[in-house]
Amino acid sequence: MNVQNAPDPKIPVPRGPLPILPAQRPASMVEITMDGKSVSVPQGSTLLEAARSIGIDTPTLCFLQNLTPVNVCRLCVVEVEGSRALVPACSRQAEPGMVVQTHSERVRLSRRLVLEMLVSSVDISTAPQFQKYMRRFGARPERFGEAAPPAATDERDTAEPGHHHPPEAGAATVAQPVKIDNELYVRDYGKCILCYKCVEACGVDAQNTFAIAVAGRGFGARISTEYNTPLTDSACVYCGNCIGVCPTGALMFRREYEMRQAGTWDESRQTRTDTICPYCGVGCTLTVHVQEERIVKVTSPLDQEITQGHLCIKGRFGWEWVNQKK
Numbered sequence: 001m002n003v004q005n006a007p008d009p010k011i012p013v014p015r016g017p018l019p020i021l022p023a024q025r026p027a028s029m030v031e032i033t034m035d036g037k038s039v040s041v042p043q044g045s046t047l048l049e050a051a052r053s054i055g056i057d058t059p060t061l062c063f064l065q066n067l068t069p070v071n072v073c074r075l076c077v078v079e080v081e082g083s084r085a086l087v088p089a090c091s092r093q094a095e096p097g098m099v100v101q102t103h104s105e106r107v108r109l110s111r112r113l114v115l116e117m118l119v120s121s122v123d124i125s126t127a128p129q130f131q132k133y134m135r136r137f138g139a140r141p142e143r144f145g146e147a148a149p150p151a152a153t154d155e156r157d158t159a160e161p162g163h164h165h166p167p168e169a170g171a172a173t174v175a176q177p178v179k180i181d182n183e184l185y186v187r188d189y190g191k192c193i194l195c196y197k198c199v200e201a202c203g204v205d206a207q208n209t210f211a212i213a214v215a216g217r218g219f220g221a222r223i224s225t226e227y228n229t230p231l232t233d234s235a236c237v238y239c240g241n242c243i244g245v246c247p248t249g250a251l252m253f254r255r256e257y258e259m260r261q262a263g264t265w266d267e268s269r270q271t272r273t274d275t276i277c278p279y280c281g282v283g284c285t286l287t288v289h290v291q292e293e294r295i296v297k298v299t300s301p302l303d304q305e306i307t308q309g310h311l312c313i314k315g316r317f318g319w320e321w322v323n324q325k326k
Contacts, residue, residue, distance in 0.1 A: 032098040039094075047078055047089040047100060056102055059111065059133050062195035063090040064245055066308040067205045070196045075114050075133070078102045086110055108137060115139040123191045126249030126260070176222065181230040184238050184317050186257040189222055191250040198223060198242035198251060206310045211235040212242070223250075240316035244299060244309055253297040266291065274301070279314040282306060286315060295319045 027042035034050060041050045046069075051058045062073035069091040077086035081099035086107065101107065115134055119141035124130045133139070179187040194214065202212050211234045215224035225234040243251045252260075259265040270291045277284040285304040289297045298316055302309040 030094045030096050032094050032096070032100060034100045035102055041094050045094050047080075047087070047092050047094055047098075048076055050094050050100075051078075051089060051102055058089055058102060059136070060090060061130070061193065061247055062197060064197060064302070066302055066310070067197060067200045067245060070200065072194065072196050073114065073118075075111055077107060077110055079104045079107050112137040112139050116141045116144060118193050120144040122193055122248070123188075124248060126191065126252070127247060130248060179231070180254075180257075182232055182238070183254060184313075185240060185243055185254055186252050187223075187231070188250050188252065188257075191248045192223055193248055193250075194221060194223070195247060197245040197247065201241040201245045201310070202236075206241045207237065207239050209235055209237050209239070211237070238313045238317065239311060240313065241310045244311070244316070255296050259296065265296075270296065277311070277315040279312075279318060284311055284315050286311070288319070294323050 027044075029040045030043050030045070031038060031040045032047075032050060033039070034047075034054065035056065037054060039050050039054055041053060045053075048058055048060070048063065058076050058078070060073070060076045062071070063069055063076060069088070071088045071091050074086075074088060076089040078089045078092075079101040080087050080092075081101075089102070111133075115130075115137060116139045118124075119130075119134065119139065124134075134141075176189045179189070196214070199212055199214060201207065202209050211231075212223055212225055214221055215228070216222055225231060225236070240253075243253065246252075256265060270289050273288045273290065275286050275288060277286050284307050285301055287299045287301060288295055289299065298311075298319055300307060300309045300311050300315070
């Protein structure tokens with residue numbers, strides 16, 4: 001090999017031509033009527049997407065754009081002419097000629113009742129969006145009586161195959177002791193609304209780890225690891241994607257939890273800076289939350305095209321070394 005004819009490493013090699021993507025076929029449009037307005041959306045669009053396309057703010061709790069809709073919270077329900085029941089806007093696809101009401105009295109009553117029943121049994125102190133919905137729909141959870149006192153959770157998890165231990169009648173099994181069994185994040189299921197987001201993120205939608213699932217039935221239903229084992233003994237890989245999708249703070253960074261307990265957590269004093277994760281070549285975008293010149297947590301934007309808000313353990317938790325003093 002003649003090294004004299006080799007390219008100079010100091011001179012960058014020019015790029016080749018960029019690939020040209022074929023033109024996309026125009027999608028067929030579906031026309032519906034929503035709140036008296038004519039709306040045209042691409043075929044396959046949901047009623048939620050149609051509503052947002054014309055500026056209608058439809059509330060959601062269990063829906064997230066990077067997860068498969070599971071239709072469990074029923075907060076996004078709308079009224080479709082000819083339909084006996086209210087339908088979930090997050091998953092119901094628009095059909096030609098549909099007439100939809102998103103703010104009818106029936107819809108508002110349903111949303112208000114959903115909020116009231118949820119808040120009557122869970123703590124929403126770390127769920128600001130939830131609190132906004134409460135004010136918006138005039139929800140009064142006190143109509144259902146005082147919150148029940150916390151009840152001890154049966155250590156024998158009903159996720160165990162072949163075993164079922166129903167809770168005692170009237171037991172407030174929604175409330176549970178805070179679970180602190182690792183150094184990265186805390187589980188406070190007294191704030192859990194069973195939106196299934198964490199289960200979806202741990203499953204086929206993101207991580208494919210399947211470390212958690214819904215255990216129990218009725219008032220005894222709860223998110224649990226297999227056989228109710230500690231997180232450190234479960235299949236969890238600590239990607240933290242469950243934290244990233246939790247809408248109520250039931251899953252929380254250990255650092256954030258400890259600062260809240262100490263009364264030092266203050267989001268108004270925090271800055272957010274987007275950067276690229278330095279650990280590998282995938283190129284995930286990190287949003288670094290800093291308070292008093294210390295990183296307090298790391299998230300990722302949902303519109304980030306590479307991972308759509310999901311991260312691995314290094315990206316979400318591998319920043320503590322930055323805070324170490326030299």
